[in-house]
Amino acid sequence: MKFFVDTADVAEIRRAVAWGILDGVTTNPTLVAKTGRRFEDVRSEILQLVQGPVSLEVTDMTLEGMLTQGRQLAALGKQVVVKLPLTREGIAACKQLTDEGIRTNVTLCFSANQALLAAKAGATYISPFVGRLDDISQDGMGLIADIVQIYKNYGFATQVLVASVRHPTHILQAAKLGAHVCTVPYKVLDQLFNHPLTDLGNEQFLKDWAKVPGQA
Ligand code: E4P
Numbered sequence: 001m002k003f004f005v006d007t008a009d010v011a012e013i014r015r016a017v018a019w020g021i022l023d024g025v026t027t028n029p030t031l032v033a034k035t036g037r038r039f040e041d042v043r044s045e046i047l048q049l050v051q052g053p054v055s056l057e058v059t060d061m062t063l064e065g066m067l068t069q070g071r072q073l074a075a076l077g078k079q080v081v082v083k084l085p086l087t088r089e090g091i092a093a094c095k096q097l098t099d100e101g102i103r104t105n106v107t108l109c110f111s112a113n114q115a116l117l118a119a120k121a122g123a124t125y126i127s128p129f130v131g132r133l134d135d136i137s138q139d140g141m142g143l144i145a146d147i148v149q150i151y152k153n154y155g156f157a158t159q160v161l162v163a164s165v166r167h168p169t170h171i172l173q174a175a176k177l178g179a180h181v182c183t184v185p186y187k188v189l190d191q192l193f194n195h196p197l198t199d200l201g202n203e204q205f206l207k208d209w210a211k212v213p214g215q216a
Pocket residue numbers: 006026027028107127129131132163164165183
């Protein structure tokens with residue numbers, strides 16, 4: 001399973017890149033706003049840091065506007081994946097941009113039927129938001145299971161990108177279901193490393209190593 005980091009914070013991306021396990025980045029307008037920086041500056045720094053797919057989202061909700069923004073974003077680098085909302089215009093833009101050879105990530109997916117629309121439009125990625133569904137007492141991971149099954153049934157090439165991840169268990173469940181990608185907030189990615197037995201074991205090894213003659 002691929003790991004994307006879900007942030008527009010360049011310092012976080014730099015730290016995740018240094019771990020050597022990062023496959024890509026997803027951003028959205030909220031994440032960019034949180035940085036307090038200009039989108040132009042943030043995206044160009046991200047594109048310098050990351051060789052894998054970087055999702056940059058359109059903000060014009062008309063079909064023509066999405067196509068114009070999508071083409072401009074795609075021209076910024078070969079890593080760019082154009083992020084489009086799951087609206088009628090977004091799906092039409094997905095089809096058109098896909099036909100032009102531009103990679104797309106259809107976002108704000110909350111149902112399996114929506115995921116079917118994105119796959120039919122040729123989306124590179126579909127982003128179902130598991131955390132936001134859990135927040136309203138719906139089964140986020142159940143949606144992932146449905147989409148993985150449906151895409152398998154028909155051999156769709158669209159990759160399931162699990163989004164709105166809130167905790168490490170979401171990642172474990174996504175991996176067990178065979179989702180292609182998880183986009184994960186930096187804090188949750190960092191949590192994946194932690195296990196108290198790893199810390200205890202390491203502490204003990206170092207204590208014992210100090211007892212080895214010549215190693216103190
Ligand atoms: C996906 O690409 C989105 O950026 C993100 O996962 C949304 O997560 P949230 O529900 O925590 O805002």
